[in-house]
Amino acid sequence: MTEPILIMRDLKKYFTVGHTGVIRRKPIDVKAVDGVSLELYAGETFGLVGESGSGKSTIAYMVAGMHRPTSGTIEFRGRDLFEGGGGRPLDLKKEIQIVFQDPGSSLNARRTIAQNLAVPLRIHKPDEDVISATLRLLELVDLPPSYMYRYPNMLSGGEKQIVAIARALATDPSLVILDEPTSALDVSVQGKVINLLMRLQRELNLTYLFITHDLSLMRNIASRVAIMYLGKVCEVAGGAEFFQRPEHPYTQMLLSSIPVISDEEEALKPAKMVPRGEIPSPVNVPPGCSFNTRCPYVFEQCMQADPQMIELHSQHFARCHLLKAEN
Amino acid sequence: MNLLIFIGKRIFHAIFVILGLAIVIFAVARIMPGDPVRLAVGSRAPQWVVDNMREQMHLNDPIPVQFGYWLRDAAQGDFGISLVTRRNVAEDVREFFPATLELALFALTISLTGALLLGTIAARHKDKWIDNIIRIFSYLGIVTPSFVFAIIFILIFAFALDWLPAIGRLSNGVEPPPRVTGFYTIDSLLIGDLATFWDAIRHLILPALALAMASMAQEARITRSSMADNLTKDYIASARALGVSEGLIMRRFLLKPSLIPTVSIVGMDFAAGLGNAFLVELIFNWPGLSRYGMNAMLSKDLNAISAVILSFGIVFVLVNLLVDILVARLDPRISLSAGGGS
Amino acid sequence: MGVEMTSAVQATQLTAEDIARLRRESRRENWGRAWYKFSRNPLSLIGAGTIIFVVCLAIFAPWIAPYPEHVKPFTDFANASQPPSSQHWFGTDEIGRDILSRVIYGYRFSLTMGVTVLAIVVPIGVVLGLVAGYFQHRWPDTLIMRTTDIFLAVPPLILALAIASILEPNLFNAMIAVSLTWWPWYTRLVYSITTGLRNEFFVTASQVTGASTSHIIFREILPNCVSPIFTKMSLDMGWVIIIGASLSFVGLGVQPPKPGLGTMVASGTRYLPDDWWISAFPALAIVVVVLGFNLLGDGLRDLFAAEDG
Amino acid sequence: MLDGINMVVYPGEKVGLVGETGCGKTTTMKTALNVLPMPPGQIESGQIHFKGQDLLAMNGREISRIRGREVTMIFQDPMAALNPVFTVEEQFSPVIKHAANARLSKKEVRARAIAALEEVALADPERLLKAYPTQLSGGMRQRVCIGMALATTPQLLIADEPGTALDVTIQAQVLRLIHDLVEDLNTSIILITHSLGVVRETVDRVYVMYAGSVVEMAPTPKLFANPLHPYTQGLMESVPRLSGGGVSQGIPGRIPDYMDPPAGCRFHTRCPHVMDICSRQKPPVFRIDGEDGEVDGVHEVTCFLYDGEHGAAATTGEVTT
Amino acid sequence: GAPAADSGAAADSGESASSAAPDAGEVASRQLRVSFSWPTFIDPAVGSDFSSGSALVNLYDTLVFPNPDGTISPWLAESWETSDDGLTWTFHLRQDVQFHDGSNLTASDVAYSFNRLQTIGEGYGYMFSGVDGANAVDDYTVEFTLAEPSGLFLPSLVRLYILNEDLVRANTAAEGSYGDNGDFGKDWLLTNDAGSGPYKVANFQLEEFLLMEKFDGWWGDFVENAPDQVRFIATTEAATVRTLMSNGELEISDQWQSINALENLGELEGVEIAALPSFTEFYFMLNTRLAPLDDVHCRRAMAYAFDYDTAVSLEWPGTQQSQGPVPRALGGHNPDVMTFSMDLDKAAEELAQCQYADELDQYPVEIHWISEVPDEEKFALLFQANMAEIGIPVEVVSTPWLSVVENTSAQETSPHIVTIYVSADLPEAGPILKQRYHSDTAATWSQNEWLLDEELDAAIDDSLTTIDQAERFAKYAEIQDQIAEEAPSLFIYDQVQKHAYQDYVDWPAVSGDASPLNGYFLYAANIGVHQ
Numbered sequence A: 001m002t003e004p005i006l007i008m009r010d011l012k013k014y015f016t017v018g019h020t021g022v023i024r025r026k027p028i029d030v031k032a033v034d035g036v037s038l039e040l041y042a043g044e045t046f047g048l049v050g051e052s053g054s055g056k057s058t059i060a061y062m063v064a065g066m067h068r069p070t071s072g073t074i075e076f077r078g079r080d081l082f083e084g085g086g087g088r089p090l091d092l093k094k095e096i097q098i099v100f101q102d103p104g105s106s107l108n109a110r111r112t113i114a115q116n117l118a119v120p121l122r123i124h125k126p127d128e129d130v131i132s133a134t135l136r137l138l139e140l141v142d143l144p145p146s147y148m149y150r151y152p153n154m155l156s157g158g159e160k161q162i163v164a165i166a167r168a169l170a171t172d173p174s175l176v177i178l179d180e181p182t183s184a185l186d187v188s189v190q191g192k193v194i195n196l197l198m199r200l201q202r203e204l205n206l207t208y209l210f211i212t213h214d215l216s217l218m219r220n221i222a223s224r225v226a227i228m229y230l231g232k233v234c235e236v237a238g239g240a241e242f243f244q245r246p247e248h249p250y251t252q253m254l255l256s257s258i259p260v261i262s263d264e265e266e267a268l269k270p271a272k273m274v275p276r277g278e279i280p281s282p283v284n285v286p287p288g289c290s291f292n293t294r295c296p297y298v299f300e301q302c303m304q305a306d307p308q309m310i311e312l313h314s315q316h317f318a319r320c321h322l323l324k325a326e327n
Numbered sequence B: 001m002n003l004l005i006f007i008g009k010r011i012f013h014a015i016f017v018i019l020g021l022a023i024v025i026f027a028v029a030r031i032m033p034g035d036p037v038r039l040a041v042g043s044r045a046p047q048w049v050v051d052n053m054r055e056q057m058h059l060n061d062p063i064p065v066q067f068g069y070w071l072r073d074a075a076q077g078d079f080g081i082s083l084v085t086r087r088n089v090a091e092d093v094r095e096f097f098p099a100t101l102e103l104a105l106f107a108l109t110i111s112l113t114g115a116l117l118l119g120t121i122a123a124r125h126k127d128k129w130i131d132n133i134i135r136i137f138s139y140l141g142i143v144t145p146s147f148v149f150a151i152i153f154i155l156i157f158a159f160a161l162d163w164l165p166a167i168g169r170l171s172n173g174v175e176p177p178p179r180v181t182g183f184y185t186i187d188s189l190l191i192g193d194l195a196t197f198w199d200a201i202r203h204l205i206l207p208a209l210a211l212a213m214a215s216m217a218q219e220a221r222i223t224r225s226s227m228a229d230n231l232t233k234d235y236i237a238s239a240r241a242l243g244v245s246e247g248l249i250m251r252r253f254l255l256k257p258s259l260i261p262t263v264s265i266v267g268m269d270f271a272a273g274l275g276n277a278f279l280v281e282l283i284f285n286w287p288g289l290s291r292y293g294m295n296a297m298l299s300k301d302l303n304a305i306s307a308v309i310l311s312f313g314i315v316f317v318l319v320n321l322l323v324d325i326l327v328a329r330l331d332p333r334i335s336l337s338a339g340g341g342s
Numbered sequence C: 001m002g003v004e005m006t007s008a009v010q011a012t013q014l015t016a017e018d019i020a021r022l023r024r025e026s027r028r029e030n031w032g033r034a035w036y037k038f039s040r041n042p043l044s045l046i047g048a049g050t051i052i053f054v055v056c057l058a059i060f061a062p063w064i065a066p067y068p069e070h071v072k073p074f075t076d077f078a079n080a081s082q083p084p085s086s087q088h089w090f091g092t093d094e095i096g097r098d099i100l101s102r103v104i105y106g107y108r109f110s111l112t113m114g115v116t117v118l119a120i121v122v123p124i125g126v127v128l129g130l131v132a133g134y135f136q137h138r139w140p141d142t143l144i145m146r147t148t149d150i151f152l153a154v155p156p157l158i159l160a161l162a163i164a165s166i167l168e169p170n171l172f173n174a175m176i177a178v179s180l181t182w183w184p185w186y187t188r189l190v191y192s193i194t195t196g197l198r199n200e201f202f203v204t205a206s207q208v209t210g211a212s213t214s215h216i217i218f219r220e221i222l223p224n225c226v227s228p229i230f231t232k233m234s235l236d237m238g239w240v241i242i243i244g245a246s247l248s249f250v251g252l253g254v255q256p257p258k259p260g261l262g263t264m265v266a267s268g269t270r271y272l273p274d275d276w277w278i279s280a281f282p283a284l285a286i287v288v289v290v291l292g293f294n295l296l297g298d299g300l301r302d303l304f305a306a307e308d309g
Numbered sequence D: 001m002l003d004g005i006n007m008v009v010y011p012g013e014k015v016g017l018v019g020e021t022g023c024g025k026t027t028t029m030k031t032a033l034n035v036l037p038m039p040p041g042q043i044e045s046g047q048i049h050f051k052g053q054d055l056l057a058m059n060g061r062e063i064s065r066i067r068g069r070e071v072t073m074i075f076q077d078p079m080a081a082l083n084p085v086f087t088v089e090e091q092f093s094p095v096i097k098h099a100a101n102a103r104l105s106k107k108e109v110r111a112r113a114i115a116a117l118e119e120v121a122l123a124d125p126e127r128l129l130k131a132y133p134t135q136l137s138g139g140m141r142q143r144v145c146i147g148m149a150l151a152t153t154p155q156l157l158i159a160d161e162p163g164t165a166l167d168v169t170i171q172a173q174v175l176r177l178i179h180d181l182v183e184d185l186n187t188s189i190i191l192i193t194h195s196l197g198v199v200r201e202t203v204d205r206v207y208v209m210y211a212g213s214v215v216e217m218a219p220t221p222k223l224f225a226n227p228l229h230p231y232t233q234g235l236m237e238s239v240p241r242l243s244g245g246g247v248s249q250g251i252p253g254r255i256p257d258y259m260d261p262p263a264g265c266r267f268h269t270r271c272p273h274v275m276d277i278c279s280r281q282k283p284p285v286f287r288i289d290g291e292d293g294e295v296d297g298v299h300e301v302t303c304f305l306y307d308g309e310h311g312a313a314a315t316t317g318e319v320t321t
Numbered sequence E: 001g002a003p004a005a006d007s008g009a010a011a012d013s014g015e016s017a018s019s020a021a022p023d024a025g026e027v028a029s030r031q032l033r034v035s036f037s038w039p040t041f042i043d044p045a046v047g048s049d050f051s052s053g054s055a056l057v058n059l060y061d062t063l064v065f066p067n068p069d070g071t072i073s074p075w076l077a078e079s080w081e082t083s084d085d086g087l088t089w090t091f092h093l094r095q096d097v098q099f100h101d102g103s104n105l106t107a108s109d110v111a112y113s114f115n116r117l118q119t120i121g122e123g124y125g126y127m128f129s130g131v132d133g134a135n136a137v138d139d140y141t142v143e144f145t146l147a148e149p150s151g152l153f154l155p156s157l158v159r160l161y162i163l164n165e166d167l168v169r170a171n172t173a174a175e176g177s178y179g180d181n182g183d184f185g186k187d188w189l190l191t192n193d194a195g196s197g198p199y200k201v202a203n204f205q206l207e208e209f210l211l212m213e214k215f216d217g218w219w220g221d222f223v224e225n226a227p228d229q230v231r232f233i234a235t236t237e238a239a240t241v242r243t244l245m246s247n248g249e250l251e252i253s254d255q256w257q258s259i260n261a262l263e264n265l266g267e268l269e270g271v272e273i274a275a276l277p278s279f280t281e282f283y284f285m286l287n288t289r290l291a292p293l294d295d296v297h298c299r300r301a302m303a304y305a306f307d308y309d310t311a312v313s314l315e316w317p318g319t320q321q322s323q324g325p326v327p328r329a330l331g332g333h334n335p336d337v338m339t340f341s342m343d344l345d346k347a348a349e350e351l352a353q354c355q356y357a358d359e360l361d362q363y364p365v366e367i368h369w370i371s372e373v374p375d376e377e378k379f380a381l382l383f384q385a386n387m388a389e390i391g392i393p394v395e396v397v398s399t400p401w402l403s404v405v406e407n408t409s410a411q412e413t414s415p416h417i418v419t420i421y422v423s424a425d426l427p428e429a430g431p432i433l434k435q436r437y438h439s440d441t442a443a444t445w446s447q448n449e450w451l452l453d454e455e456l457d458a459a460i461d462d463s464l465t466t467i468d469q470a471e472r473f474a475k476y477a478e479i480q481d482q483i484a485e486e487a488p489s490l491f492i493y494d495q496v497q498k499h500a501y502q503d504y505v506d507w508p509a510v511s512g513d514a515s516p517l518n519g520y521f522l523y524a525a526n527i528g529v530h531q
């Protein structure tokens, strides 16, 4: 395996969403991300999976520089992304780009495709001719040049997402964060976008941080996967390994809940595990292991202590009191 | 609790706004060119009369000091002497405000009732002829200045048909009821004088209608569109699918959410109404604060202008406060989210 | 729809001419589509027609008005207060002037008022709204929005009357007065749009790429405010004309003998009900132009709503 | 926008309706219950029979005897389906009163509402009744909706994408809940979804919809074993597999504009097997398998590929459009 | 202090409201209802305008009373004498006069009233600036001391209204700008009277009406059928007035009705129009310091070019062109004064002599008319049209009254021409000459001419201190000739005061049996109401 391109160390992000009481005000915090450590290697597709509100996007936004972490560090090729107090330098902005979930709002509806694409071009490639650069980008993502002067609302959802990808690529980044890039699209359209992404990765040697909640999709594209639950990572493993040997009870619950369309897939799912309970509010995370309200194997210790992340097998980590390292 | 916090915040905001308004008004009143005192006492009065009055009004002090005096006095409800009526302005305001409020509230009642009625009918018969008629009416209501309505109403209902009186609050010779609230309708009811009450109502109708037309039209439109919009909402379809009777859906499940946008603009419409009262009271010779204010403006009566604007500002802020609370009561989402944020 | 995927041509081979042609075609297509949608709404067409008609009347008043000299110094007491006739379609006023001619010229004042006020108010209000909205929850927001709260705390007509009365009464000061009361509405409007947009992903994407704040505010967010602004401007033309007429009606706007519409209504009220035409036609003229702007505004609103939906 | 939909549901049967976003699944069911807002909706023609009676021909009084007692619907978006300005109780009680079809005291209504909420595994129902929808989480809202629908003990339940707005694990819980509750009452279900996986795991028979019309109907096992319509085939291929093997390119092109649907077969613009006739003529329904009057085995498809004249030879079914 | 005054006022109005109610039904037959413009001040030291004046004459008595012919009769003062130097005036009062509260009117009340008026200085106070003081010699004798002899002192006493000292003191707020005298009862007197006149305040609803009731204890004689109630209704709105008139709810209209409105009123059944003579003249005031009006020939050219006949014809029938700077009805008017009439030849002749004759278009003349008086616009427009004929460019500007007051207060801001009606407060020519053309009044709205002519000033001062009437009038005549020569103003017409009135009102003013002095045309004790 190559060098890690991105390292997150004990990353935390708390949002203050309100205050208690009127007189003695104490902030009410949402622990959106609560102590996450991950490494991404150059050229890989790293999958980040988790239920809604588990903090996936928050991690993505911190990496992209939209949020400043409450604590912890993110290093990109050895450089701390949040060094110093001010904004991120342009050369780092160029290297890390992001594609958002909602194709509807990720393009400016009142500007043409060309104008949308011109924003990063003007900033990062001031020397190049904007029009020819735009044409080159469209060609890269297989869109006809006639799209240049169209407005986003004349494009289908999939096409909009492709334009958004083109915009992210305009700066020649090395790391692209894909925050659920296809979840708003239909399955019959999703394939095209995913295949485009895979092709671009090969051609441009990109690293992807790929966020999704579609495990079947993840299975097909990610080299490594991390599962998040309530702001914490509960399991990290290689793509295939992960589906063969899910260790964490939550991972098992997740996998067993996936609806599949063939018997052979059915066979791959772990033993039927009936999901139960509600996801606790991130404002009110239960003490101990945060999964203890839903875990079928819950016992004493889970209520008191938060388990540590341990390496079960090589490159397979999990955080559960039930699990012991193999060696 | 949430609602209380919400109300608390709104009141705090209202106080802030009124203070700010006071500063603006003071500034506006002081940029006035010329010597208001000389204007007031007339050209034949000797100079020492003018000097005397300037001294009394602190007009010789530096502006910040003047503002200090003004604010101190204003906080105690003292706006000095009106240059036109020669009376204490605060007294004038107390004297004339009830008439304007009575008119405005009566207009508000007319406009809201009419708007809800028209809006509901139009929404239920959307795109039918009756909806189109109501639409045309709304357009005319919105685009016609209130003073034009006032004139038209006088011509038709007072002159041509002679159904209703054209001017004043009471017919000649009918003595006003003893003053309790200053509202002739209420005061006359308090002493059980039905004849006076009826007379007061008859005098209210035309000016109130002239004031109400624009907001009625506006609110009818809003009601119509929000009702039509809500009719397509899933929760209405859901209620239907669950077998809730059409009548109940209309009366409850549709009406309440549809009222929210209508009620929200009532504050604005009320403001527009208070503004238009300046013209309407003039035309109907309505002895209210608006006509008083209009006269004050035309004669550059500085103290009176300040007091009148501030009075209207306060009423308007209070009305908005009330509307906000009402909307918050109608729409739990607002008060529920008021716990946090700004 | 009509998006053809026929790009056999290599993009890099496109000539500047091809690109210009592409651009022209898309432009034509966009305008065509907008016009098609707009033209399907008969009310907005009527509105637009009315406004064009009125604007033409105002611009070509000297050629259209049957008695342009009646707008200038003129007295003809022998012909005073004549009811509508074939010579004077709208009758004559108490000084013997042709009301039709004066109404046509009166539109000049109404439109000047509307256009000037909006020209003052829109840029100021919009920029303030953009700044306050973009810096939501920070000091520019507090400063700007609290100021608008204060200005909005007095009914606009009252504030306009007060300011106009304190200044010398004339059209210019009336415009100043109305402008002073009007800008907060645009600030409010743009503020609410901006606060909604600043969290949209396209704004975030620009920030992440390193676009400057002014680029984001004026190039990314502003274009998204344009349609509600235009809609509001159209409706506001109507309101401003009404407020202007109201000011004139109480003598704080256009001063006689200049033919302000509100001024004419006011002077005509002294001759009601017998000589009704003196105030009736100017009043009708106000209603017509305001109605035109309202219809157009509603049409634009529907148009933009359809485009976004 | 809907075009010639024929659907049959038998007592106690679970039927699925799959199709991509915006293909008209919700609209079909709203039309069936006659709760489509009109305007903008408009029903051009057709009949909807429930136990032999035409719902579209009924007046308000008659139809309300059926809605909320014999047929109910759970709506797609639980937030939108609950009125935001009323408490849960305020929305619950008219439903219960109507369903009971008898005079109930306030207390009884309340008791039944509480029972219904307990039924859907919601804790602290007393407090819940006083809550406004905004105060509930997505899962809770969905359960409240289900509770309301089931409180009416319907004979036919239309469930529109239950749990789709939620997470996989929660969705699985919701589906299980509906499944369990319905089992006891022998209620028929129409399950609307865009997920083939969900369909496969929950229903007996499937209708596949594309752009406002039904393109294929088959019992679940048959459909997954042998999808006939090119659209169904494309859809199946598009779904990423848990077994890996990459992601297919999906179906080319985009879903047609409903304002202006393509002539002939609506799928012909995207169909890999498109023939001349497809753009000219609407394909009729071809029965591939099963007998008239049979309940289980019938497999129908709307595609010229299965017409003897034009495509691969197949049994000709009767034209019902 | 203030709260006491407050509750006093409240109690008072409550009481009068309830006491008025039974009266209203019984006495409805004897009402005199008059429309008025608002505000109306019934404080003798504040009110001086038209409506205030009319209220004051009814509520208060004065030492002397003006006759229709301009002479003065004894009134509260039965007799008086003057010292030889003309500086001390002694008045002997009637002893049977009681105030509305029943107390007796004495010399100290007179002295108090005078001091109050002079201290406050508003309203008619200015008339007494040449008087040093008044003091009560005994209960019924009062003595005034003048700084210099004045022929006008006696007539000006019709504006000294006698207040009930005790009552005013009882209602004086301690805090006020008059030192020991607190607010001098100003606040209380805004809505209450302290007089002895034929009528007393019964109910005063601000902005709505002033209701006065007959005072049965009045010492004077009411005419037969004198009204039991006099009600001033605060409206001048044409539509309203018309409705009231046609419903028989108004006996006499205000004087602000337009010609058109009056014509309409006149057509009503039983309504007639009275055109009363007045002391008011309508002037175009020419600023003699501003080019081209600083050349007398230009001014004369204008005076010859103006179409007086048309102007007069726009007014109510019976209106006459003015003769010189003094209205005809005033004592001391000079009927032989030079009067301009339209003569374009002479105008051209004069214009030719004007230094600006060749460059008139460089000196456009602005004529300002007062926006509050819309009828003035016609005259301004007529002027513009007339001047166009001799080649003088004119611009018509409408200006609100307050701006006129402000503009005319300084020479730099005074416009070319202002059109203004000026009324005399005293029945003879002297005061109005002073008010219009003396340098002392140059910075006020009543003189836009800016004559600043010392000789003229001296002549006016001299005439005013002449005690002998004939001699005085002769001096006035001379001054009028002198002014007319200079053409500092265009003398348009003597205003007639137009009122619509019901024919069942027996109104002395119509037959010329009331003084044209402001207010006296409505002296209700002399008006009969036959219905």
Ligand SMILES: Nc1ncnc2c1ncn2[C@@H]1O[C@H](COP(=O)(O)OP(=O)(O)OP(=O)(O)O)[C@@H](O)[C@H]1O
Pocket: A015, A016, A017, A030, A031, A032, A050, A051, A052, A053, A054, A055, A056, A057, A058, A059, A213, A282
């Ligand atoms: N700006 C913010 N202010 C307050 N809370 C926030 C903010 N952004 C995110 N959160 C909260 O942080 C938590 C994590 O949010 P995040 O968007 O990272 O989740 P996610 O895993 O991306 O979910 P999804 O799958 O729905 O996108 C959520 O509870 C969310 O409500």
Ligand SMILES: Nc1ncnc2c1ncn2[C@@H]1O[C@H](COP(=O)(O)OP(=O)(O)OP(=O)(O)O)[C@@H](O)[C@H]1O
Pocket: B232, D001, D019, D020, D021, D022, D023, D024, D025, D026, D027, D028, D040, D041, D076, D194, D258
């Ligand atoms: N009220 C409406 N007005 C106009 N068009 C509508 C309306 N409701 C639905 N449509 C259109 O009808 C089509 C079908 O909508 P429908 O909601 O039935 O689709 P669906 O299959 O349920 O989609 P989804 O999977 O997203 O729920 C869509 O294109 C939608 O845009």
Ligand SMILES: [Mg+2]
Pocket: A056, A057, A058, A179
């Ligand atoms: Mg997310």
Ligand SMILES: [Mg+2]
Pocket: D025, D026, D027, D076, D160
């Ligand atoms: Mg749906």
